[in-house]
Amino acid sequence: MSPADTGEGAGNTAYGKKPFKRSRSHFADRITADGRDGWPVEAGRYRLVVSRACPWASRALVVRRLLGLESALSLGVTDPIQDDRSWRFTLDPGGRDPVLGIRFLHEAYDKRETGYPGGVSVPAIVDVPSGELVTNDFQQITLDLSTEWKDHHRPGAPDLYPEALRDEIDEVAEGVYRDLNNGVYRAGFATGQEEYEKAYGDVFRRLDLLSERLRDQRYLVGDTLTEADIRLFTTLVRFDPVYHGHFKCNRNKLAGDPVLWAYVRDLYQTPGFGDTVDFDHIKRHYYGVHLGINPTGIVPAGPDLSGWHEPHHREQLGGRPFGDGTPPGPVPAAEEIPAAHRA
Structure with a gap:
């Protein structure tokens, strides 16, 4: 969620004269088993960043837990209060995500696209080695966790998106x-x-x-x-x-x-x-x-x-x-x- 695309912004940034309209996810690369977008599924390579306040991010939290992906896809949780600099890692020691080493989620966005003008939203999946944002496509992330990450599902994981x-x-x-x-x-x-x-x-x-x-x-x-x-x-x-x-x-x-x-x-x-x-x-x-x-x-x-x-x-x-x-x-x-x- 972000000021630009969800109304989940700091201060009055979400309150304007135009009717509310949710923007499409700007970064829609997919992490797939065959790596066709350049991002192959690899245990430990990516980090899911969420706010527990956000309903879109909460979808990913539930799916990750039901499928038992905790050991394959690490989790970063932001402060529920973001500011004009975006979602903050103030819940972590020193105010930095312990894996990504960043203070604000916008740093991962900037690594991917310098000067990106859109909002900084969650859920976001970040490539740990490069520190780059991979995707903020909340609609697709959970579907891919169910279908593309199957090799890393826990024994007994439910089929949350059965083909039939x-x-x-x-x-x-x-x-x-x-x-x-x-x-x-x-x-x-x-x-x-x-x-x-x-x-x-x-x-x-x-x-x-x-x-x-x-x-x-x-x-x-x-x-x-x-x-x-x-x-x-x-x-x-x-x-x-x-x-x-x-x-x-x-x-x-x-x-x-x-x-x-x-x-x-x-x-x-x-x-x-x-x-x-x-x-x-x-x-x-x-x-x-x-x-x-x-x-x-x-x-x-x-x-x-x-x-x-x-x-x-x-x-x-x-x-x-x-x-x-x-x-x-x-x-x-x-x-x-x-x-x-x-x-």
């Missing part, structure tokens, strides 16, 4: 992206009433359609977890803490929809989902950075997060979360979310 279901997954994900993933931003950064009400309507129309779809089936496509569920989860988990109030998507909270509230709790309680969520980072970023919307920078104390662990009873619908595979193992100690930041 790809058309349906893509169709469902496109509607979710257009109306919900991106729709909440269109509502939040709207500069006119009509623009806002159109986005607001799209958000809740899609939520209603999803609620109906999930009423009698546990997952969005098929009877196992897929890429479609991951893309929906990262928006739903932020809905009540952020989008309901901060982005004025306030017809009702997610907790007011029995189907979607049970569905997202089911996912949150599934290894690989909730154990990647940092509610503290999420709230501090949105409320502390979007000063055009929240000029005081005050971060709300709520909502109460205890309900995330209540029984969801979605297992009664059947389904096999990991298909023929198994759940991921424990979170690596260095990547554990602090207890105070979890539900």
